[in-house]
Amino acid sequence: MQLLNRSLGVVTVVSASLVALAACGDGGGSAAVSKTSYLAKADAICKTFEKNSDELVDTSSEAAANQSITDKVVPAFKQQLDDIRALGYPDGDKDALNAMLDSAGKVADDIAKDPSEFVNSDKNPFADVNQKMQAYGFKECGNENSEDSSSTASPETTTPSTKADPSSVLASFGDTEFTDAQKNCLVKDMVDSIGVSGLQTEGGIETMSPQNQKAVIAAIDKCLNRDEQVKMMLPQLTKQQTKLTTGQASCYVGKLIDDLGLGRLFEYGQGAKPTDDETTRVLDVIHQCGIDPSAFTS
Secondary structure, eight states: OOHHHHHHHHHHHHHHHHHHHHHHOOOOOOOOOOHHHHHHHHHHHHHHHHHHHGGGOOOSOHHHHHHHIIIIIHHHHHHHHHHHHTTOOOTTOHHHHHHHHHHHHHHHHHHHHOHHHHHTOSSOTTHHHHHHHHHHTOSSTTOOOOSOTTSSSOOOOOOOSSOOOHHHHHHTTTTOOOOHHHHHHHHHHHHHHHOHHHHHHSOSGGGSOHHHHHHHHHHHHHHSOHHHHHHHHHHHHHHHOTTSOHHHHHHHHHHHHHHHOHHHHHHHHTTOOOOHHHHHHHHHHHHHTTOOGGGGTO
16 A cells, blocks of 8 residues: 555554554654655645746736735745745755745745736746746756746746646555546546646645645545545555454454544654644543554554
8 A cells, every 4th residue: 555555554644653652752753754755745846836837827908917926926835835834855955955945935925015026027036936846956946948037936847747637546546446426536636626727737645745645545535435545545554453352453443433534644754743632532542442552563
């Protein structure tokens, strides 16, 4: 299994950490994000923004265009920056990356104050930060070789080497066997939420933007009932935690879905930290399912 099942695997690891924390009161740390993974996901976010940004501009008049840049394009651009920050950071690169994102945000704020100055200027105000982003290794973010270099986004239009359709997105879940009804529901929901063009230009779920990854998870939450979701994730958990009986594993997975929701489990898989309340709830689930905490520690 790949991303979704790995989400449950991470929850399992989180549970092991929580058991240790409960015993010694120590603080935890977050797993490092690999640079390769970070760049792929950040570039997907930039490409999604670039693809959608033109639709946000009202071209009925110059005044309308300027207003839409302030009201729609700049907020969407800053949301893009927030989505990239939410990915985490490769080891040792947090300060440098935050400086780039802060610089891009400041430029966007300046544009929002006077869009006409930006539109009528021959100079790209993002030139400096774009250069730094390209030097770091981004392919899409900060790419000035764009078909639309007038957008407030760091321009990007590199065509991905791998096209994807709904079938390839479903294939991202490895050996999960979906019924025809489940496939039809999932494909329809993904097309409705992401769009055909979005599915064609994105890679599999591993390289999708966070927004589109959440749309896929929402589709699974809609098209598979609770028992089907448990069945989908159970093999990975029992493979990783051999001390659990099938009944304990089913109880654990099901109660985590009931208590935290599939979306939150996915966020754990992406490196999110549990809140104090969630820590207590996961420990409660371990207790309710009759699981010896040592099952997660060795």
